[in-house]
Amino acid sequence: MAAASDSSCKVALCQMTVVEDKATNIAHAREMVKRAVDSGAALVVLPEVFNGPYDTTKFASFAEPVPEVGGAVDEAASPTLAMLAATAKEHGVFLVGGSVAELGQPASEGAAPAVFNTCTVWSPAGELIAKHRKMHLFDIDVPGRITFKESDSLTAGSGLAAFDTPFGRVGVGICYDLRFPQLSALLRHKEDCSVLVFPGAFNTTTGPAHWELLLRARALDNQVFVCACSPARNPDAGYQAYGHSMVVDPWGAVVATTEHDEAIVLADMNVPRAAEVRTNIPISKQVRTDLYTDVEWKGPGRA
Numbered sequence: 001m002a003a004a005s006d007s008s009c010k011v012a013l014c015q016m017t018v019v020e021d022k023a024t025n026i027a028h029a030r031e032m033v034k035r036a037v038d039s040g041a042a043l044v045v046l047p048e049v050f051n052g053p054y055d056t057t058k059f060a061s062f063a064e065p066v067p068e069v070g071g072a073v074d075e076a077a078s079p080t081l082a083m084l085a086a087t088a089k090e091h092g093v094f095l096v097g098g099s100v101a102e103l104g105q106p107a108s109e110g111a112a113p114a115v116f117n118t119c120t121v122w123s124p125a126g127e128l129i130a131k132h133r134k135m136h137l138f139d140i141d142v143p144g145r146i147t148f149k150e151s152d153s154l155t156a157g158s159g160l161a162a163f164d165t166p167f168g169r170v171g172v173g174i175c176y177d178l179r180f181p182q183l184s185a186l187l188r189h190k191e192d193c194s195v196l197v198f199p200g201a202f203n204t205t206t207g208p209a210h211w212e213l214l215l216r217a218r219a220l221d222n223q224v225f226v227c228a229c230s231p232a233r234n235p236d237a238g239y240q241a242y243g244h245s246m247v248v249d250p251w252g253a254v255v256a257t258t259e260h261d262e263a264i265v266l267a268d269m270n271v272p273r274a275a276e277v278r279t280n281i282p283i284s285k286q287v288r289t290d291l292y293t294d295v296e297w298k299g300p301g302r303a
């Protein structure tokens with residue numbers, strides 16, 4: 001395992017090119033993780049849906065069963081997860097395995113199996129230590145630019161996922177989850193995370209407008225490190241990923257990023273910096289939770 005003190009950690013975001021062929025993607029992810037570890041990373045992150053195309057008509061055919069936290073991988077049924085477990089163990093790193101389409105149980109008897117967009121996290125011993133099912137599905141319609149409806153083929157998750165490391169507690173969300181400040185706030189305040197990791201795949205419409213803004217906002221309003229890993233742009237793909245994988249510090253500054261081509265983004269995270277920023281600007285202590293319960297809106301968002 002790459003040297004990591006108790007407080008600082010080198011993170012690597014593997015902005016990999018994803019193609020139509022699952023076996024090629026699995027082999028390529030394994031090779032990029034190795035390169036990241038060779039660069040000194042102790043925490044390695046892969047992109048959203050890294051083992052196949054980001055395409056609602058194809059999620060089901062790429063889906064694999066995902067065990068519960070602590071469970072064993074069925075190597076024949078879940079070759080992507082088998083690779084993640086083995087690679088984390090081989091290199092002794094924490095591996096945030098981007099996301100894969102997860103083959104779940106049918107919602108009712110006779111129904112098709114539910115499919116989730118699921119991030120798995122692997123310990124340096126190769127154990128599954130966290131699992132997050134994308135909580136907010138990416139259903140948008142920007143006429144003439146992009147229409148995407150994950151809910152055509154995916155089911156939303158409902159739980160929080162976080163894990164402990166020697167350098168601090170890390171929370172996980174996936175892509176569109178970034179747009180909901182409530183989830184990041186829960187990871188920060190309920191789960192006590194100092195680092196948030198988001199495998200994500202914004203696109204050439206929403207990426208330039210919102211990606212950096214959202215990552216910096218989540219870092220600043222929670223005073224945490226935010227690490228977001230995208231696929232590289234593949235000109236042959238139906239969905240054009242934005243790229244620009246990025247690490248933002250608790251002050252809201254971008255500390256490492258790239259363009260849209262394949263790359264490994266590396267950053268040193270001095271995790272105690274999060275506590276320092278919270279002392280400098282103590283919004284967690286100044287927050288008026290005594291008032292919000294009286295005035296809080298508990299209904300759905302207004303259209």
Ligand SMILES: NC(=O)CC(=O)C(=O)O
Pocket residue numbers: 138174175176177179200201202203206207210
């Ligand atoms: N792909 C996503 O889940 C989200 C996205 O592209 C966006 O919010 O924009």
